[in-house]
Amino acid sequence: MIPYGRQSISEEDIEAVVAVLKSDFLTQGPMVPRFEQAVAGMVGAQHGVAVNSATSALHIACLALGVGPGDLVWTTPNTFVASANCARYCGASVDFVDIDAHSWNMSIPALQAKLVQAEAKGNLPKVLIPVHFSGQPCDMAAIGALARQYGFKVIEDASHAIGATYRDTKIGDCRHSDVVVFSFHPVKIITTGEGGMAMTNDGELAWRMAALRSHGITREPSRLQAENPAPWYYEQQMLGYNYRMIDIEAALGLSQLERLDAFVARRNDLAQRYDRLLANFALILPTVDQECRSSFHLYVVRLPRCDPARHRQVFEALRAGGIGVNLHYMPVHLQPDFRPLGFAPGMFSEAEAYGESAITLPLYPAMTEDDQDRVVDALDHALRL
Numbered sequence: 001m002i003p004y005g006r007q008s009i010s011e012e013d014i015e016a017v018v019a020v021l022k023s024d025f026l027t028q029g030p031m032v033p034r035f036e037q038a039v040a041g042m043v044g045a046q047h048g049v050a051v052n053s054a055t056s057a058l059h060i061a062c063l064a065l066g067v068g069p070g071d072l073v074w075t076t077p078n079t080f081v082a083s084a085n086c087a088r089y090c091g092a093s094v095d096f097v098d099i100d101a102h103s104w105n106m107s108i109p110a111l112q113a114k115l116v117q118a119e120a121k122g123n124l125p126k127v128l129i130p131v132h133f134s135g136q137p138c139d140m141a142a143i144g145a146l147a148r149q150y151g152f153k154v155i156e157d158a159s160h161a162i163g164a165t166y167r168d169t170k171i172g173d174c175r176h177s178d179v180v181v182f183s184f185h186p187v188k189i190i191t192t193g194e195g196g197m198a199m200t201n202d203g204e205l206a207w208r209m210a211a212l213r214s215h216g217i218t219r220e221p222s223r224l225q226a227e228n229p230a231p232w233y234y235e236q237q238m239l240g241y242n243y244r245m246i247d248i249e250a251a252l253g254l255s256q257l258e259r260l261d262a263f264v265a266r267r268n269d270l271a272q273r274y275d276r277l278l279a280n281f282a283l284i285l286p287t288v289d290q291e292c293r294s295s296f297h298l299y300v301v302r303l304p305r306c307d308p309a310r311h312r313q314v315f316e317a318l319r320a321g322g323i324g325v326n327l328h329y330m331p332v333h334l335q336p337d338f339r340p341l342g343f344a345p346g347m348f349s350e351a352e353a354y355g356e357s358a359i360t361l362p363l364y365p366a367m368t369e370d371d372q373d374r375v376v377d378a379l380d381h382a383l384r385l
């Protein structure tokens, strides 16, 4: 089976991990801060807070921005459930903004229209979580302008998008947002096994997120309430979690980061090759905004018409042919655990149509042109059924 995604682990990666195993610290040693500084430097952010997953990063970003019961958080239905669950962990309500028919990212006109309505009803969101779907950046200048106009905060879920650029800036620099979150799960662009990071240019937010990832505890003398603290002293100043990244993971991440550009370049080359090979197929191919560079976490094609039975038939034929296709994503609002919150079919029709026609084709740096030719042949065969 050719998988839809997979990690690339080099001998240098293995040596970096082994070196930590032989060192004094498996966790809370020098590697985590080194990895944080390296990622922050690479993407142009002031601070990085490394955690054990992007899901944890989204949770502590919401908490640090003050999300709680009675608040509203909006995201896109075309995402992994974690982009919405982070609001629910905080006791807030979640709602969705439908996607654009071409970029498959959150639609800016739909966002504008929903904001106008929400302002009239007095239920504006506290936080918006746009997702750079497949590695293609959302229109962050437009989102940043709306955030200023309507007074909401922005967390970019960039789980797919480390290494992507929006206009002249790198995804992660927080130019148009408060926090940017990356995932280092093995199918993503670079990996730490499990892991994530929250980037921000706001020192106070960075401090709160760093405390929240470790039980809400601080030892920083300037932050302590006690005068003249004893050497063993620390304070829990808020209710936090154990969301820490460990040094073994950070060492792998640091080593992987050196190949970030090569990974993204290879993904773009393979995506362009798919574009050429599939140009005459009866498929809708992904579009890339000319102002952006996608990191191409995913290469998604769509069947030209929404026909659930046909979608499933093509999908099953590809899987039977050894092609590990996937669906990114079933719309989040249709998940059984979201229905009781007031969501139903028909509410976000572009995302629903997308979910009935999209197929994620295999794409990862170690994929060979022979692998890719096999995918294209299998797709040709499946579309003729």
Ligand SMILES: *Cc1c(COP(=O)(O)O)cnc(C)c1O
Binding pocket: 052, 053, 054, 055, 056, 079, 080, 082, 083, 131, 157, 159, 160, 182, 183, 184, 185, 194, 195, 196
């Ligand atoms: C993978 C992913 C996450 C969750 O990442 P983890 O590191 O697995 O917690 C969140 N949002 C999106 C869009 C993702 O693709």
